[in-house]
Amino acid sequence: MKRFFLIIVVLTLLIPSAVYAQGTDPWSEVFQPDGNLNPDLIDLGVTTDHPDWMSIELPFGQSIDLDANYHRYQTPSGNIVVLPSASTLFFMAMNPQESGLTGSYGSLGNGYGSLISFLGLVAGDNLDWSKVQAEHPEYTSPDQFWGAVLNGQQDVWTYFSGWGFITTLLQMTWNDGALRSLYLLYLNGSQNCAAIPGGCSGIVTPPPPPRECPDPTVSMQQPVLVIQKTAPNNPLVVGQDTENRRGADIQVRVTVPPVIFTWYEPIYEERDVCRSVNSGETANCNTGAGSVINDGVSDTEMVFKECRTHVEHLPDAVASLQATAALDAASQDWITGRLGQTHYEAFVHQANFTLIPGIGSWTGGCDGGGTCTATGQALRVPFADPGTFNLRMDVVTTGTRFRGVPITQPRRVGIDGTMQVYVALPALVP
Template structure:
């Protein structure tokens, strides 16, 4: 029991150690900066096997048969981390090649030096060191012997004496769930799961990207035409002075959006019969149908980017407002700005639009007989938002924001001042 307690103590004190030099430390995929397991690990659970290397013929005609079990995790990059139980780790150390221990790129613990200490604690006092020294004088210390065992150069089983180590191993097996503190790393384990401890059970095989056989799709966006302007009359007067027509001014907004050109390529395959000679002399060839790549077929789509909203405004500029309140106010008492801002569309007018069969989209908005009450220059502003384009349910381009500016001059007739 003292040996078992010693094993517990040794494993509980395992500390992180360096792994083989790599461009990027793979342990960063396993532990966060605080030393905790990362949340994006895939927990593969516990896998149990019954490998030959855990069924050992012992001296005195005895045998030992135990199961190997591992708690495993998969990193986002497809590396596999294996936490063997204590008894499994012991037999892995005894059989580093057969168990796959030698294939790991590193161990979070105190490395293979820790494994030597572990082996010595579990089985060291049960080795016939006298016989071992007589047959292998090249081992000057137990550490050299255990190092040779880990390197697969020495079989340990023939040098056991007594039965204490069997009791220790059985105790470890019964308490394995509390003794998982050695982390073994297997790079690209998801792709090579057959060669790692536990095999492919539960491993999530990443989907590898398919090689490109056709060009990537392309998108060509053409420049739209957009405008806002006054259409009538030629010289609009402020409301109240156009005594004949009393019509104010008309403003029209127009937008034309060419189609978005989306070019994509469809891989075309053809079926061919493939035959192989029969393995039997004089037999009939074995034939099957296989699909072979033939060509990339180009498709050019003219996608409509329709007008989703259209807004137009008019605003009296600052210079005109200053002229009304200062200069005009000096000669015409009480002159002031009546309405500096207008919402033309929607509000005083409306718009409509659509797309033709070729993918060109247009929209037209009109605000008729706008009652401008102030003379001066009005800045016209048109803002358009499009819908964006889609093809087969997939977004190709995002909605666009388009704008245009114009001006409109409103006149006033001033009576002559008689002295």
């Protein structure tokens, strides 16, 4: 129920405000007047990071590293739009300096209205408001308190009286990575990409253009990722398939379309001209400056003629590929709960599998047109538990270069899938 509520909250915040799309406001480059995203934006895809401010320290110097997850876009002028996942946004708000939140356009003075609403809705019920009011009567509304938290003036941790909402929020993000509630804008982010959330992954950095010709342009399509079970149709847990222990085959496939880099070469031509005579030279032509006798010298000069368009299909090859399978929480509960009631001591045998690299491997390459592909298989994966397995593939590309100049940074992309593993249970037939 709590989760459902959070999902509704985040979805309602997703609707961008049309107020941004006005005048010279940098947001006008991001949103069209109707509130939709401007089609000129380059979709940089989803990138993940392991920042210190999202790690949970455990005793004995151990730590759990959580993924910060952002979907980002680049505007034609080089600004970067960042949409953090719900849990990433929560941790950014809790660490506004370290996460780079305070470096985004739209200072606190202008108000982080949507962010304050987000915090109030995801964490408000877990704060001890009577304690806040007793210690800080100056906050007459929760919004003022959250504003002070974002300004770094107030330590929110002192007032939490509930804790589980953080893992609920993380789980919500894992299960629906597309749930993103807020747009953050980083001016000149492509130039200072090391300082923005998500770093330089996928950022487009075209070389300086020649003066006579238009700026080079870069367009790229999102890679197409597939992770799926290929055989058998209905995999049976290996414990009930004692002869063959067939398991299931998982196949992954990635197709990365080429990055289209269009640049314009200035073409000059040699032209005969009659230039002014220098000292020591003998005039042999008329410059046309009004003199009736020869007043210039025949010569040639390079004159700009046209811009020649070059379209490069740059391959963005797959640099690494990882695939995993994990039995979902509901299936684990079913095994230890309902199945356990009828089959004594039913337990989860193996909930997590490292498919590639591990049980299987992958290969990849690029064709002459710049399209890169990678495929991999994990055969006869010995699934021993019935239920739904969440499949996950993460891919990192090499980025693209042209004549030694980096054009796009490596991209990190991922996809989720599911598959079922079956168990045969006896049933009484009347």
